[in-house]
Amino acid sequence: MAYLINIPTFSDDRGNLTVLDEAIPFQIKRLFYIYGVDNSARGGHRHHQTIQAAICIQGKCTIINDDGDTVEHIELDQPSKCLILETKDWHVMTNFSADAILLVLASTNFDASDYIFTPYEHQA
Template sequence: MARFTILNLPTFTDPRGSLTVLEDSLPFKAVRTYWIYGADGQTRGGHRHTHTRQALVAISGTVSIFMNDGIRSDTVELNHPSQCLLIEPKDWHTMTFGPGSVLLVMSSHTYDRSEYIDTPYE
């Protein structure tokens, strides 16, 4: 899994529960934030970008992300809210959702359909 970057976000735990902090953890400024839920068993994504970087956190449940950067591919399983997967523009990705999963996505750019690349690597 060394090919793709997972950040272990700062997490503070005491008897009252856990608090995970995203502040100053991303290598880009998040200008668009959204979450995907209600997608149990579904696969979404299936693209890469020309310039947008993304950070993904499975807030709840498990999300399996297939990644391919044109050289190597791997499947990353996000299953803890303190793990954050970085997706670079060159990274083809699909996301498969486990039961009850909620995926938080932070993007470096606003939505622009024209910068999506829908053709996977051969």
């Protein structure tokens, strides 16, 4: 199941410094960011191998996560809040604020064959 971690943040009169170095529980192989999103949903997949860390570094968005047993709606609204998405976590990113910037760190390099687009089927 996906889980939230707090990234160490140091604040003083000059502003805030958030440090990712040792907060992310995997070696980072790829990073990308999503911004300028209209009312569209992004994602809609899970992975065979890749673990991801999602941080909304500006604005806010919601990640709908389904691990096959539980569906959760997780709001990312602080740059020190990080959602760890494991391989079993089928996720959709939605409700982006106009100013949202979602940073995603991944444990593997891009590989199209790593993606599983079919959502879980749940009992009614």
